[in-house]
Amino acid sequence: MEISITKRQRAFINSPAFETLYGGAAGGGKSYGQLVDAMLFALEYPKSKQIIFRRTFPELEKSIIRVSRELYPRKIYKYNTSMHTGTFKNGSIIDFAYCDREADVYKYQSAEYDVIRFDELTHFTEEMYLYLISRCRGANGYPKRIKSTTNPGGVGHFWVKSRFIDIGAPDTVHDCGETDRIFIPAVVSDNKFLMEKDPDYIKRLENLGERDKKALLYGDWDLTEGRYFTEWDKTVHVIKPFILPPSWNRYITLDYGLDMLAAYKIAVDEKNRAYVISELYTGKDNGGTGLIVSEAAAAVKKLIGGDIIKSTYAPPDLWNKQKDTGKSIAELFYENGVKLTRVSNERTAGWLNLREWLKVYPDETGKSCADLRIFDNCINLIRTLPALQYDPDNPDDCMRDPHELTHAPDAIRYFVSGRPQKTKPVQKPPVYNFKIERPKPDPGGFGDKIKLI
Numbered sequence: 001m002e003i004s005i006t007k008r009q010r011a012f013i014n015s016p017a018f019e020t021l022y023g024g025a026a027g028g029g030k031s032y033g034q035l036v037d038a039m040l041f042a043l044e045y046p047k048s049k050q051i052i053f054r055r056t057f058p059e060l061e062k063s064i065i066r067v068s069r070e071l072y073p074r075k076i077y078k079y080n081t082s083m084h085t086g087t088f089k090n091g092s093i094i095d096f097a098y099c100d101r102e103a104d105v106y107k108y109q110s111a112e113y114d115v116i117r118f119d120e121l122t123h124f125t126e127e128m129y130l131y132l133i134s135r136c137r138g139a140n141g142y143p144k145r146i147k148s149t150t151n152p153g154g155v156g157h158f159w160v161k162s163r164f165i166d167i168g169a170p171d172t173v174h175d176c177g178e179t180d181r182i183f184i185p186a187v188v189s190d191n192k193f194l195m196e197k198d199p200d201y202i203k204r205l206e207n208l209g210e211r212d213k214k215a216l217l218y219g220d221w222d223l224t225e226g227r228y229f230t231e232w233d234k235t236v237h238v239i240k241p242f243i244l245p246p247s248w249n250r251y252i253t254l255d256y257g258l259d260m261l262a263a264y265k266i267a268v269d270e271k272n273r274a275y276v277i278s279e280l281y282t283g284k285d286n287g288g289t290g291l292i293v294s295e296a297a298a299a300v301k302k303l304i305g306g307d308i309i310k311s312t313y314a315p316p317d318l319w320n321k322q323k324d325t326g327k328s329i330a331e332l333f334y335e336n337g338v339k340l341t342r343v344s345n346e347r348t349a350g351w352l353n354l355r356e357w358l359k360v361y362p363d364e365t366g367k368s369c370a371d372l373r374i375f376d377n378c379i380n381l382i383r384t385l386p387a388l389q390y391d392p393d394n395p396d397d398c399m400r401d402p403h404e405l406t407h408a409p410d411a412i413r414y415f416v417s418g419r420p421q422k423t424k425p426v427q428k429p430p431v432y433n434f435k436i437e438r439p440k441p442d443p444g445g446f447g448d449k450i451k452l453i
């Protein structure tokens with residue numbers, strides 16, 4: 001059997017780094033490269049163990065599993081549909097896995113793999129990635145590798161960019177302290193196989209909207225105009241918890257729905273600077289479930305602890321009368337001991353106001369500061385607020401999808417709706433000057449041939 005690979009696929013396969021990202025334009029041959037690499041590793045290292053992740057099972061099944069079953073020779077490879085495991089004749093295995101919710105990572109708590117692979121890495125959160133890569137270990141002496149492929153964009157765009165692209169020149173192994181990493185860029189013209197079979201593919205990519213075109217056709221990582229809160233600067237907005245003076249006012253702000261509750265305790269100092277100090281978060285994306293009102297109210301009371309709360313802000317839809325009880329959710333909260341204060345749910349005004357709270361400016365000592373800062377224990381807010389993306393159909397607003405990403409920012413928006421902030425001049429515009437150097441299209445086409453004997 002003979003498998004042809006492109007030059008970029010060869011670079012991915014031969015990568016000497018612990019963490020490799022092969023990323024860029026759609027159709028560059030990334031997923032295929034991932035599968036060829038997995039097979040070569042499996043054949044070279046008998047009884048080796050690998051796992052390939054996609055974020056959801058339907059995506060996994062439609063892409064990676066399907067292609068692997070076509071690509072891997074039946075003489076040496078068997079796929080077990082119920083276990084989602086492929087086994088090679090030499091005893092090597094490849095698990096095909098997904099990780100839909102944050103809590104899914106714990107399914108792999110005691111697992112050990114030689115190579116851990118992610119297809120479409122930007123669909124994963126950084127927390128998932130960091131947890132899962134800790135499963136890469138074993139005493140068999142085989143190389144240990146994390147190998148990922150992805151397009152730019154997606155919920156994980158920014159952490160992937162800072163982990164792999166912002167570290168320096170592409171196609172170069174960078175020593176990043178605890179690990180070494182390399183970014184191997186892919187452009188669609190790398191993939192002569194696709195160009196030959198489907199020459200109109202590029203034309204279809206050209207018809208995409210500007211942002212998708214940049215990401216999918218050019219594999220461009222510089223999509224900063226996509227991030228909704230360009231003010232976001234983790235080094236300023238996320239702070240270590242400290243003991244608060246009792247004199248500072250405390251507030252609760254919350255968003256509540258059938259399948260989620262996001263509530264925050266916020267303290268405000270004498271200068272009207274707010275500190276988000278603790279978080280109560282349950283939703284699909286962190287493996288949580290919805291709570292009935294009495295449970296939600298009990299959880300909010302626990303969040304309040306012994307503090308005196310000035311107001312508990314909530315959106316107006318909680319005042320709608322429920323068909324079954326004839327009462328509103330706000331009334332039910334009240335009956336369970338939590339009095340809510342209704343604030344506006346006007347999105348554009350609310351987001352604009354939140355921008356004011358997030359603006360970075362020098363404080364009295366010259367240090368960068370913002371009027372809203374978040375204690376580092378509020379992990380879901382820190383994860384989802386910077387992940388909000390511009391809505392291409394309404395530049396004043398952010399995307400409402402993925403829906404799970406909006407709960408925590410919405411809750412904070414209700415807080416600022418209750419407490420509008422005066423406008424301030426921008427002191428420090430965010431600097432995003434990174435540009436990747438795209439590799440020259442490969443005029444020769446096919447890179448190498450791999451022979452399997």
Ligand SMILES: Nc1ncnc2c1ncn2[C@@H]1O[C@H](COP(=O)(O)OP(=O)(O)OP(=O)(O)O)[C@@H](O)[C@H]1O
Binds near residue numbers: 009
């Ligand atoms: N070495 C190869 N030999 C034959 N066909 C290939 C090769 N590499 C890629 N292809 C084919 O090119 C097409 C695109 O490849 P692939 O799906 O791997 O690209 P991708 O970069 O993962 O795309 P996307 O960004 O859409 O996920 C597929 O039909 C795949 O089978």
Ligand SMILES: [Mg+2]
Binds near residue numbers: 030031032119
């Ligand atoms: Mg792919």
